[in-house]
Amino acid sequence: MKIFLMNIITFNILSKLIKRSSIGLILFSSCLLVSNNCYSQKHNYRIKTIVIDAGHGGKDPGALGKKVREKDIVLKIALKLGSYIEQTYPNLKVIYTRKTDVFIPLNERSNIANHSNADLFISIHANSNPNPKIRGTETYTLGLHKTQENLRVAMKENSVMLYEEDYSTKYEGFDPNNPASYIIFNLMQGVNRDKSIDLAELTEAQFKNRAGRHSRGVREAGFWVLKQVSTPSILVEVGFVSNPTEEKYLNTINGQDYLASAIYRAFKQYKNKIEDSSVVLNRKKIEKSDSVTSYPNVAVAKKNDSELIYCVQIKSSSKKIPLNSREFKSLTNIEERISSGTYKYTIGATDNYREIILLQRKIREKIKDCFVVAYYKGKRISLSKAKKLQKS
Ligand SMILES: [Zn+2]
Structure with a gap:
């Protein structure tokens, strides 16, 4: 409807021009072409x-x-x-x-x-x-x-x-x-x-x-x-x-x-x-949207932070970053943690090392430099310490 109205307005203006010159005619036809093209695009999705x-x-x-x-x-x-x-x-x-x-x-x-x-x-x-x-x-x-x-x-x-x-x-x-x-x-x-x-x-x-x-x-x-x-x-x-x-x-x-x-x-x-x-x-x-789907969104059941958990760190920053920021490549279920005065953004929480490695592999499709970190009772610890804790 909008395009239809636009065409009428364009027609009125341009028809005056047409009377004056042939350039007007060219302008007029190309404008119609553009409008029609926009119009047809709105209706051309079909399951093929x-x-x-x-x-x-x-x-x-x-x-x-x-x-x-x-x-x-x-x-x-x-x-x-x-x-x-x-x-x-x-x-x-x-x-x-x-x-x-x-x-x-x-x-x-x-x-x-x-x-x-x-x-x-x-x-x-x-x-x-x-x-x-x-x-x-x-x-x-x-x-x-x-x-x-x-x-x-x-x-x-x-x-x-x-x-x-x-x-x-x-x-x-x-x-x-x-x-x-x-x-x-x-x-x-x-x-x-x-x-x-x-x-x-x-x-x-x-x-x-x-x-x-x-x-x-x-x-x-x-x-x-x-x-x-x-x-x-x-x-x-x-x-x-x-x-x-x-x-x-x-x-x-x-x-x-x-x-x-x-x-x-x-x-x-x-x-x-x-x-x-x-x-x-x-x-x-x-x-376009389908091509995005090969990069999955990520969600992992949250474990109680009082336990030992592994998660995948995707970003570290001195400033707070909104969780819907483009930097996070539309990944979901991101956790914000503050450790040593910096903001750490992580995904996932599991005590299973193998699981977190699988998750890391998947997230690397979007964020190449992400890596696995460990937390114990809410505090960051080294991976070797985490593994020792699990053995004991
Ligand atoms: Zn079957």
């Missing part, structure tokens, strides 16, 4: 590419029910979901990490999303639990688990990396079966988090309201496959193969249809919402 990831495959069967294997169920749902999207949006590119029963390394799945410049990544899985009574759907976004139950699901899904040779090198020493390894998931994907949660909520609402499933809700946990993807992403657990009723449902064409349609409708709602959103000005802005 989506990656659908059917979990497991080949030598990795995933969770096993009495009759079904996770890898078969999720492939069927993934293919259905993709075909619904392709039918409705012929111009939208749907990429599958697998269309057949083949083994795909975990890193490869996220590489497919990153290399294709995907706008969205949906990973489809089925759950299992030693307790056969547990049933329902869960949709995960990347984050630190809040419950042991969510950690268990992430460990189960991440442990597929053990099928790969040399997984320890490939996955930077990450041990999927060691809860301590999961500290790195404190490192949130700040920019994509809201969008991912949005899609996750829409998906669970569809499961519950339209597919009549028991929704166990939206959750966060440390899934390696989501960690590597630099675009909004969710991991859907469509049901428990360990629950006899749900296993039966998952194994029917009807059940698979319902589940795929539910995810499809959630995708459609998400797509409409995000493309209509006035916040999204243009494609360029999205790409």
